[in-house]
Amino acid sequence: MDLTTDRKSTDRRKQVLETAARSFAAFGYKATTMDQVAKAAGVGKGTIYTFFANKEELFEQIVRELIAELKAVAERTLDPALPFADNLLRILQQVLAYRDRHGLVVKLSQEVREFGTPMANGGLEAIERSIIAYIAGHVGEAIAKGEVRQSDPALTAYMMLKMYLALTAEGGHLHEPLDAEQVLAHFRFYCLEGLAVK
Amino acid sequence: MDLTTDRKSTDRRKQVLETAARSFAAFGYKATTMDQVAKAAGVGKGTIYTFFANKEELFEQIVRELIAELKAVAERTLDPALPFADNLLRILQQVLAYRDRHGLVVKLSQEVREFGTPMANGGLEAIERSIIAYIAGHVGEAIAKGEVRQSDPALTAYMMLKMYLALTAEGGHLHEPLDAEQVLAHFRFYCLEGLAVK
DNA sequence: GAAATGACCGGATTGTTATTTTGGTCATTT
DNA sequence: AAATGACCAAAATAACAATCCGGTCATTTC
Incomplete structure (x- = not known):
C-alpha cells in the first residue's frame, strides 16, 4: 500500500x-x-x-469548527458545583481569551476593520451569536433554579456579553484598561448586583 | 450705511x-x-x-456647538425634584433622540461606516465623551446623595451609556427592536436593579 | 492700510483603461 | 470513479491622466 x-x-x-x-x-x-x-x-x-461547493462554504465549515472549539472550552471550564455567577465569569473569561488568542478571529476582526469584507463580518457575527446562545442556555437554567431574576434569557445573555466587552475590549480609549481582577469585580457589580442602593 | x-x-x-x-x-x-x-x-x-486656521478647526468648532446644544437639551430636561434614576432615563432618551435626529450626527455616522473618515470619527467620539462626562457629573452627585452605590462615576456613566445603546441602536440584528417603554423598563432592570436575586 | 478676495499651487482624489488575478468548471488523466 | 490543472469570465489591481481641493498670498477694495 x-x-x-x-x-x-x-x-x-x-x-x-x-x-x-x-x-x-x-x-x-x-x-x-x-x-x-x-x-x-x-x-x-x-x-x-x-x-x-465554493469558497464560502469552505469558510463556513471552518467557522463552525471554531465555534465547536469555543463550546468545548466552555464545557471544560464549566463546574456544576459552582454558582451561576462564578461559572458565567469563568466561561466568559476563558472563551473570550481563547477567541482573542485564536489567529482566525484576530485576523477576521482586522479584515473587517480594514476592508469591511462581508464574509469576514458574517463569520464573526456567527461566533458572537453562538456565544450569546450558549450563555442564554445557562441563563435559562439559572432562572429556573432561582439563581437569576426572571427575564428573557437571550436578551440577558446579550446584555451580559455587551457589558463584559465594554469592560474589556471595546472603548479602550474611553476608560483606562482594567486588569482581569478589576474586570471580574466590575462585571459582578454592574451586571449582577445593580447600581441601586439596597 | x-x-x-x-x-x-x-x-x-x-x-x-x-x-x-x-x-x-x-x-x-x-x-x-x-x-x-x-x-x-x-x-x-x-x-x-x-x-x-483650517478645515479641521472649523469642523471642531461646529462639533463644540452641537455639544453645547446637547448639554442645553439635557439641562432643559433635568428636573431636580425627580430621583436620579428618572432624570437619567429622561435625559438619555431626550439627548440621544436629539442626537439621532440631528443631521450632522446622522451624516457623520454614515460617513464613518462608509468611508471611515478619521475626522468624522473624531467628532462623534468627542460627542460621546461629552455625554459620558455630563452623566458622570450627575452620577457623582447621586452617589454623594446616596441614591447610587459607591463607584467610579466616569466608568459607571460609560457603562450606562453602553447599556442604553445596546438596548436601542446597536446590535439591532441580534435582538428584535424594543419600543421606548420596553427600553426604559429593561434599562432599569439591567442597569439599576441588577440580575442577582435579592 | 486693514480686511477681503480669488487666482494659483502642489498634493490628493477620482475617472479611465490595460493588465493580472481568482473563483469556479470540465475535458482529460490516473 | 476520483483527481486534476488548463481554461474562462468576472472581478480585482495597477498604471496613468484628468480633476479637485485645502491652503496661500499678491492684489484689490473700502
Whole structure:
C-alpha cells in the first residue's frame, strides 16, 4: 500500500480543511486563494470542489469548527458545583481569551476593520451569536433554579456579553484598561448586583 | 450705511459657521469643500481662514456647538425634584433622540461606516465623551446623595451609556427592536436593579 | 492700510483603461 | 470513479491622466 498516493477521501478532506483554516487565519478571507490552498494542501484545485461547493462554504465549515472549539472550552471550564455567577465569569473569561488568542478571529476582526469584507463580518457575527446562545442556555437554567431574576434569557445573555466587552475590549480609549481582577469585580457589580442602593 | 456690504466681522464669522454647519450636516466632512462653503456663505475663501486656521478647526468648532446644544437639551430636561434614576432615563432618551435626529450626527455616522473618515470619527467620539462626562457629573452627585452605590462615576456613566445603546441602536440584528417603554423598563432592570436575586 | 478676495499651487482624489488575478468548471488523466 | 490543472469570465489591481481641493498670498477694495 502506497502511503504517498493512496489516501482515503476523508484524509484529503481533512487536509484541505486544515490547510484552509491555517490560511484564513494567516491571510484573512479575501487574501486566501483557492489555488494557494490547493497547492499547500497538496491537492488539485478541482478536488476541493468535490468536498465544498465554493469558497464560502469552505469558510463556513471552518467557522463552525471554531465555534465547536469555543463550546468545548466552555464545557471544560464549566463546574456544576459552582454558582451561576462564578461559572458565567469563568466561561466568559476563558472563551473570550481563547477567541482573542485564536489567529482566525484576530485576523477576521482586522479584515473587517480594514476592508469591511462581508464574509469576514458574517463569520464573526456567527461566533458572537453562538456565544450569546450558549450563555442564554445557562441563563435559562439559572432562572429556573432561582439563581437569576426572571427575564428573557437571550436578551440577558446579550446584555451580559455587551457589558463584559465594554469592560474589556471595546472603548479602550474611553476608560483606562482594567486588569482581569478589576474586570471580574466590575462585571459582578454592574451586571449582577445593580447600581441601586439596597 | 450700506447693509449689503458693510457687515461687521462677527457677522461674517457667524455666517461662515452657519453655512458650514449646514454643509457638514448635508454632505459630511470630506464632501464639504471650503470653496463651496465660501460661495454659499457669500464670502471669499481667504476670509474663512482669517477666522479658522483650517478645515479641521472649523469642523471642531461646529462639533463644540452641537455639544453645547446637547448639554442645553439635557439641562432643559433635568428636573431636580425627580430621583436620579428618572432624570437619567429622561435625559438619555431626550439627548440621544436629539442626537439621532440631528443631521450632522446622522451624516457623520454614515460617513464613518462608509468611508471611515478619521475626522468624522473624531467628532462623534468627542460627542460621546461629552455625554459620558455630563452623566458622570450627575452620577457623582447621586452617589454623594446616596441614591447610587459607591463607584467610579466616569466608568459607571460609560457603562450606562453602553447599556442604553445596546438596548436601542446597536446590535439591532441580534435582538428584535424594543419600543421606548420596553427600553426604559429593561434599562432599569439591567442597569439599576441588577440580575442577582435579592 | 486693514480686511477681503480669488487666482494659483502642489498634493490628493477620482475617472479611465490595460493588465493580472481568482473563483469556479470540465475535458482529460490516473 | 476520483483527481486534476488548463481554461474562462468576472472581478480585482495597477498604471496613468484628468480633476479637485485645502491652503496661500499678491492684489484689490473700502
